[in-house]
Amino acid sequence: MTGFFEIGFLNLTWGSVVMLIIGGVLLYLGISKKMEPLLLVPIGFGIVLVNLPLGGLMATIVQGEVYESYVIGGEPAGLISRVFQYGLVWELIPCFIFLGLGAMTDFGSLIANPKTLILGAGAQFGVYFAFFIALLLGFTIQEACSIGIIGGADGPTTIYLTNRLAPHFIGATAVAAYTYMALVPIIQPPVIKLLTTKKEREIYMKPQLRPVSKTEKILFPVMAAIIIILLVPKSAPLIGMFMFGNLLFVSGVTDRLADTAANAFMNILTILLGLCVGCFMSAESFLNVESLMVFALGVVAFATSTAFGVSLAKLMNVFSKEKINPMIGAAGVSAVPMAARVVQRMGQEANPRNFLLMHAMGPNIAGVIGTATAAGIFLGMVG
Amino acid sequence: MAQENVEFPITGKITSVNVGQGDKVNEGDVLCLLESMKMENPILAPVGGTVTKIDLSVGQVVEVGDLAAIIEY
Numbered sequence: 401m402t403g404f405f406e407i408g409f410l411n412l413t414w415g416s417v418v419m420l421i422i423g424g425v426l427l428y429l430g431i432s433k434k435m436e437p438l439l440l441v442p443i444g445f446g447i448v449l450v451n452l453p454l455g456g457l458m459a460t461i462v463q464g465e466v467y468e469s470y471v472i473g474g475e476p477a478g479l480i481s482r483v484f485q486y487g488l489v490w491e492l493i494p495c496f497i498f499l500g501l502g503a504m505t506d507f508g509s510l511i512a513n514p515k516t517l518i519l520g521a522g523a524q525f526g527v528y529f530a531f532f533i534a535l536l537l538g539f540t541i542q543e544a545c546s547i548g549i550i551g552g553a554d555g556p557t558t559i560y561l562t563n564r565l566a567p568h569f570i571g572a573t574a575v576a577a578y579t580y581m582a583l584v585p586i587i588q589p590p591v592i593k594l595l596t597t598k599k600e601r602e603i604y605m606k607p608q609l610r611p612v613s614k615t616e617k618i619l620f621p622v623m624a625a626i627i628i629i630l631l632v633p634k635s636a637p638l639i640g641m642f643m644f645g646n647l648l649f650v651s652g653v654t655d656r657l658a659d660t661a662a663n664a665f666m667n668i669l670t671i672l673l674g675l676c677v678g679c680f681m682s683a684e685s686f687l688n689v690e691s692l693m694v695f696a697l698g699v700v701a702f703a704t705s706t707a708f709g710v711s712l713a714k715l716m717n718v719f720s721k722e723k724i725n726p727m728i729g730a731a732g733v734s735a736v737p738m739a740a741r742v743v744q745r746m747g748q749e750a751n752p753r754n755f756l757l758m759h760a761m762g763p764n765i766a767g768v769i770g771t772a773t774a775a776g777i778f779l780g781m782v783g
Numbered sequence: 784m785a786q787e788n789v790e791f792p793i794t795g796k797i798t799s800v801n802v803g804q805g806d807k808v809n810e811g812d813v814l815c816l817l818e819s820m821k822m823e824n825p826i827l828a829p830v831g832g833t834v835t836k837i838d839l840s841v842g843q844v845v846e847v848g849d850l851a852a853i854i855e856y
Contacts, residue, residue: 506820607790607792607793607847607848737820737822741822744824748825748827752810752811752827752828752829753827753829755792755793755824757792757793757819757820757822757824758792758793761820
């Protein structure tokens with residue numbers, strides 16, 4: 401008799417059906433629409449798996465009792481809950497992803513045109529804006545920090561910070577951050593268009609950036625790590641790994657390590673992270689008012705970041721002689737390289753001579769540093 | 784007849800050549816695709832006209848400032 405009641409069908413709730421549909425939609429977007437498939441396919445399939453009843457992928461044991469979904473503080477007893485516990489709760493995966501990101505990031509455009517650092521910083525305003533809105537809506541200060549950081553559009557940083565400050569939100573904020581990273585090509589263009597005239601979007605920027613010497617490239621990650629970590633100590637795990645990965649990439653003598661960090665290692669982490677994020681989205685953890693509010697505030701944070709970045713670029717144009725295309729300000733959010741790609745595409749659309757990719761990479765990379773630093777500031781404040 | 788030299792704005796590898804010598808192009812048409820930073824980037828015609836020179840092959844690595852094509856208009 402018990403065997404019969406173990407059949408999943410009988411245990412399907414309306415919530416898990418809704419989540420199964422969401423998982424299916426993400427799989428469809430990833431596979432058919434080719435929208436960030438490397439993120440959406442693992443997340444989508446994770447959602448499907450975890451919402452099939454009694455599978456036990458996220459099972460946790462609390463005081464001898466087995467729970468189907470992940471319980472913070474419990475002992476993991478399922479395939480993915482173990483990965484979740486030791487990978488995410490212990491903060492290994494997000495930090496190592498930064499190592500891989502560093503190993504594939506070329507700081508050249510940022511070093512050649514350090515002005516763009518300001519744009520990367522400007523785009524973090526959305527983080528603080530959403531932070532205050534969340535506070536006003538009655539979230540605790542820790543929760544508000546985790547919600548605000550979504551505006552940086554940086555998955556690993558969001559997970560890292562939420563886990564420290566508001567672990568019960570980790571599913572909602574992680575999924576929001578990764579979903580919005582995937583939706584960059586849909587969310588950003590209307591905001592950019594609203595704030596710029598056609599003439600501004602047409603502004604041509606010369607392709608030739610100043611050539612950057614090898615010495616500069618090697619000194620940058622070392623100096624940046626020292627300066628940022630001295631200023632914002634709590635950013636050490638993220639910024640430290642990011643700059644270390646970059647040093648492997650530029651040193652010229654550790655190509656093998658850089659290659660593994662940027663490809664094989666990164667792919668392994670992406671698989672584990674994607675499955676973890678997806679598997680956290682069981683109906684009971686996800687379908688509630690708070691999670692949905694996190695989602696709504698996340699998009700506010702992200703759109704505001706974009707708007708601030710563009711406005712700041714316009715402001716810089718008032719003061720500088722050589723005009724920049726204000727759209728590159730939108731790349732100050734840290735979704736690398738999605739945001740830079742959006743700017744590139746919109747730039748070419750406005751003026752086929754334009755090729756803004758390299759110009760947009762500067763603020764884009766500065767955005768990664770900016771978001772990780774903002775997370776460090778939040779941690780220093782309330783952590 | 785004026786002519787315009789189209790130069791590559793970034794370093795990368797050619798993944799497809801979409802027009803041939805003598806082809807007529809409109810402003811904004813794709814001349815070739817360039818893979819750079821793990822993305823495919825289209826190189827567009829800055830003006831409409833006739834392609835009088837395009838000498839690229841798939842797999843070729845190009846540098847910033849290299850000639851992509853010449854368009855007469």
